[in-house]
Amino acid sequence: xxxxxxxxxxxxxxxxxxxxxxxxxxxxxxxxxxxxxxxxxxxxxxxxxxxxxxxxxxxxxxxxxxxxxxxxxxxxxxxxxxxxxxxxxxxxxxxxxxxxxxxxxxxxxxxxxxxxxxxxxxxxxxxxxxxxxxxxxxxxxxxxxxxxxxxxxxxxxxxxxxxxxxxxxxxxx
Numbered sequence: 001x002x003x004x005x006x007x008x009x010x011x012x013x014x015x016x017x018x019x020x021x022x023x024x025x026x027x028x029x030x031x032x033x034x035x036x037x038x039x040x041x042x043x044x045x046x047x048x049x050x051x052x053x054x055x056x057x058x059x060x061x062x063x064x065x066x067x068x069x070x071x072x073x074x075x076x077x078x079x080x081x082x083x084x085x086x087x088x089x090x091x092x093x094x095x096x097x098x099x100x101x102x103x104x105x106x107x108x109x110x111x112x113x114x115x116x117x118x119x120x121x122x123x124x125x126x127x128x129x130x131x132x133x134x135x136x137x138x139x140x141x142x143x144x145x146x147x148x149x150x151x152x153x154x155x156x157x158x159x160x161x162x163x164x165x166x167x168x169x170x171x172x173x
Contacts, residue, residue, distance in 0.1 A: 002028045004047045051169065065112060067093060067102045082142055083127040084109055119161040122151035129165040
């Protein structure tokens with residue numbers, strides 16, 4: 001995923017120190033000043049997400065998520081988790097690097113996740129709203145290409161949560 005962040009020029013150095021650019025296969029963050037005027041000339045096809053925050057109050061957190069897998073505890077970055085899927089009291093944690101099957105109930109795992117990033121869309125799935133590519137009706141396409149469906153009973157809550165997530169993170173494309 002490649003992200004372009006636009007903020008005020010005097011706040012860019014502090015932002016880089018607070019959240020250094022992770023250059024790996026999954027996430028690359030480029031910082032720009034709004035005053036440079038590159039927003040309108042930027043090649044939008046290069047970026048999956050463009051964030052505009054004039055006040056520079058962007059928080060890309062590094063929270064951790066621990067699971068018990070194959071007899072040992074594993075610690076994952078919350079930002080690496082795309083979604084959780086559960087069947088027969090076993091939960092699959094789908095991350096950018098793959099998936100792992102853990103013996104846990106989805107409602108227990110839901111309590112461990114931050115409510116401002118994750119939302120339950122049906123009986124079997126909790127998604128990370130950060131990795132939603134598109135929403136068309138009840139179908140939610142994730143960045144990895146998976147299409148998940150929002151239950152009609154959870155649709156209003158999902159729409160409100162997703163709208164709030166987009167507002168809070170100043171995400172525009």
